[in-house]
Amino acid sequence: MNFLSDNIVGASAPVLQALMQANDGAMPAYGGDDITKRIKARFAEIFEHEVSVYLVTTGTAANALALSSIVPPWGLCVCHKEAHVIDDECGAPEFFMHGAKLAGLPGVGSKLTAASVSAYLEGLPKAVKQMPPKALSISQVTESGMVYGLDEIAALSAVCKAHGLSFHMDGARFVNALVTLGCTPAEMTWKQGIDILSFGATKNGCLMAEAIVVFKPALAEGLDYRCKRAGQVTSKGRLIAAQLEGYFANDHWYDNARHANRLATLLSDGLSQLPGVRLAWPTEANEVFPILSKSLDQALREGGVQYHPWTDVSLPAHESVGADEALVRLVVSFATREDDVRRVLEIARSAASRQAAE
Structure with missing residues (x-):
């Protein structure tokens, strides 16, 4: 009776079936295949928005590369002090941000509040000796198993807009939160002000399939190159895309x-x-x-x-x-x-x- 995590089990049957189907024959490498093209179009349908999608193999890669695209080396990313990005990824986000830092704030249930984030930002010195805040990252679901409500996300987004921050969501358990809230992917993301999303699927049925979903085109600039330099543009990328096709099919x-x-x-x-x-x-x-x-x-x-x-x-x-x-x-x-x-x-x-x- 193993309740250690939701990433200790294998893949679900529809995901494996889609993977086996994609395994047959030869297809263009490095994301040039039809399966990858289809899944990127499917993300746009799911989110009711034009998006840039980058398929990666791990949540750490998704988080680190997403944050590297919105925080310059001299910048600061605010998150909860127990967030996965600061507490469980061996400094990968800071490594890929080339020296930028993460600032962890407290909060009950591993949640940030608009008031606490605003107070922290307003209390930062404005001199050049202080790294300027450039992004906010939240975990949905949080590390304490709690779900941000739509109003909470919107309130945090308002703080981001007031201070010129990009807004990132670590969605390792993205669909678990959707089920809880009874809302659509669009309603939980860009409609509440999320700019970039780490979309998790491995914990919920895939073998190793995650995605960076970008809602603002300007933030996608350079992500192709960042993914390549991180070893996340895989030659057999269709096998990541195929997992997601099986994952999305029939609302699996x-x-x-x-x-x-x-x-x-x-x-x-x-x-x-x-x-x-x-x-x-x-x-x-x-x-x-x-x-x-x-x-x-x-x-x-x-x-x-x-x-x-x-x-x-x-x-x-x-x-x-x-x-x-x-x-x-x-x-x-x-x-x-x-x-x-x-x-x-x-x-x-x-x-x-x-x-x-x-």
Whole structure:
């Protein structure tokens, strides 16, 4: 029963089928094939907007290259202090930005607010000794499993416009957020002021397929060359595009995300009903963050449940993790079986009953 992440499972059947179909025969290399042309047109349909699309193999590449296109070497990119771009990518964004820096701000649930970002920007010195802010990056879904609402994105966009910043979204779990909000891709991105998107698909059914989606043509200038220099213009690029064709076909990507979100809610509801268990943050997508007793944590692990401990940095002010408690993260994927979720809950209920009887 593995709940370590949603990137530990393989690809879904429609993605693999599309990949096998694209594998036959010879096609032009380096994105000159018809499959790549089709998928780029499909992105424009999905987002209801003319877009520039760059297919890459990893989310780190998507984030680093996207940010490098909007932040000059002397610039500053603002993000949450726990954002993937600053905390989990070994400095790749700063490397590809050629010396530009990331500034991490605090925020409950790993979320930034318009007020906190505005206050930070207004407090920066304007002298040449200070790197000027050039971009804002948010994670959708956040590292604490929370989803930015459309009004929150729009408010952050207004701050960006007021200060001349480009607005980037790290959408590693993009469609999980769409399912939660019940909105369209356009409504969650450019209609709220997003300029450039790291579009994630690997966590939701692809083998290794991500994309940089640019809504402002001026920001796309040079991205072809940046991708090439980063080793992300692959000779057999059709095999990335084919994954995305299978992913998008018949709303398969939505089906996968609905499944993951639904089972995360089932797991969250079941755990939060147990005595002594509470949620660090609401379950808004496919990640669950319970605070539980160390004895229950041990019982789950001994029962074969795998998951990660988590940080309490972004807890609400009224919340804390006690000395005899643990904050953990369980992630549900498109491939998670409902039986496994119910088995986790059985183990947890049984352990809670034993502890109550002692």
